[in-house]
């Protein structure tokens with residue numbers, strides 16, 4: 004925005020809408036408010052939208068980080084009534100209609116919270132400190148560097164036990180993220196490790212998928228769970244059910260039953276919690292870390308403040324415990340709120356939200372995916388192609404789609420994940436502390 008554009012934006016005689024978070028919900032909302040009689044300000048702590056469903060492919064060196072990220076400025080540039088500021092929102096003052104950020108305060112007439120969710124460690128600080136997580140591009144790059152560093156380090160290990168511990172990858176949580184990561188690591192063992200780390204015995208790399216439930220993908224149909232389990236086992240992933248991890252010190256995992264397992268890498272994919280903000284505690288649902296909203300996405304008891312996507316908890320129809328924390332729910336809520344804001348501007352009656360569940364899908368590896376759509380449960384190559392098509396079309400920006408398509412074509416035809424570069428080495432917490440507090 005040049006100074007002229009800024010003056011034009013500032014002079015717009017419209018209500019100020021502040022949108023916090025440019026994820027699936029926030030981005031959809033601002034796109035639909037382009038040209039509307041609202042002055043919109045998007046605030047995000049990142050300068051880019053992140054397409055989270057493909058994060059695991061960045062983590063496993065199949066896709067480059069920029070192919071699943073899109074700069075907000077590129078989205079906002081053609082929208083005269085929308086501005087973007089990179090800022091972390093730290094609190095909301097609903098009485099004064101202000102959001103507090105690390106770059107000062109912003110006034111709003113209408114506030115939309117679309118802050119998404121973070122990893123839920125359920126209060127276990129030891130695991131939180133040592134485990135890896137997958138919610139952002141930075142974390143995906145950490146996982147990528149970590150497994151590549153482990154491969155390199157294993158070559159220096161003198162004995163079989165140390166080598167096995169270095170090459171033990173444990174994923175906690177057998178939901179879509181855990182299943183997809185485990186499958187991708189198994190493909191890396193079968194291709195990259197075998198071909199390019201010839202001095203290592205690839206059998207020494209073990210992948211563990213741990214869950215306290217009794218099936219993988221517990222929110223999918225039983226058929227889809229069974230397909231996914233078979234694919235994982237065929238690929239050599241060790242799946243352990245009914246096991247609860249209680250401690251991890253960076254080297255050793257402890258389970259609730261007292262048993263232990265050596266593992267240098269633990270990736271925590273066992274839960275999410277809404278990214279709520281200080282100042283709006285009264286509207287929070289205890290334990291759920293989500294805002295209680297009505298069917299118009301407005302926070303209960305806080306007029307003019309709305310919540311969308313993962314951070315919102317709306318009950319309607321069969322969704323007594325809220326909608327699933329997935330992209331389609333976030334997008335559909337944003338579409339309805341945008342339409343309602345337009346109706347409001349025209350003095351028309353608002354419409355309540357009804358979620359249209361279009362089904363679920365997850366991929367485990369090449370030609371191996373599962374799809375649930377109503378009573379149809381698909382597995383195998385057809386499901387895999389459907390998964391690829393849906394994800395490709397959902398990406399933001401033509402360049403990203405083309406890049407992902409080329410990346411997949413190259414990977415699945417050549418099995419050469421070429422993005423295996425350790426650019427910014429991952430430093431574990433324990434090692435980090437050792438460097439910061441040298442002994443002697």
Ligand SMILES: Cc1cc2nc3c(=O)[nH]c(=O)nc-3n(C[C@H](O)[C@H](O)[C@H](O)COP(=O)(O)OP(=O)(O)OC[C@H]3O[C@@H](n4cnc5c(N)ncnc54)[C@H](O)[C@@H]3O)c2cc1C
Nearest residue numbers: 024026027028047048055056092118119312313328329330
């Ligand atoms: C690894 C992974 C895989 C997934 N796979 C799938 C899948 O296959 N299919 C599917 O439908 N869903 C999937 N999901 C879930 C899906 O990504 C979320 O449901 C969706 O992103 C929620 O959208 P949202 O707009 O609510 O939040 P998000 O998309 O998470 O966006 C939140 C935004 O808010 C910003 N933000 C947060 N806090 C602040 C703050 N204090 N100040 C400023 N900005 C802030 C963040 O930077 C981010 O840009 C996956 C999620 C993950 C992590």
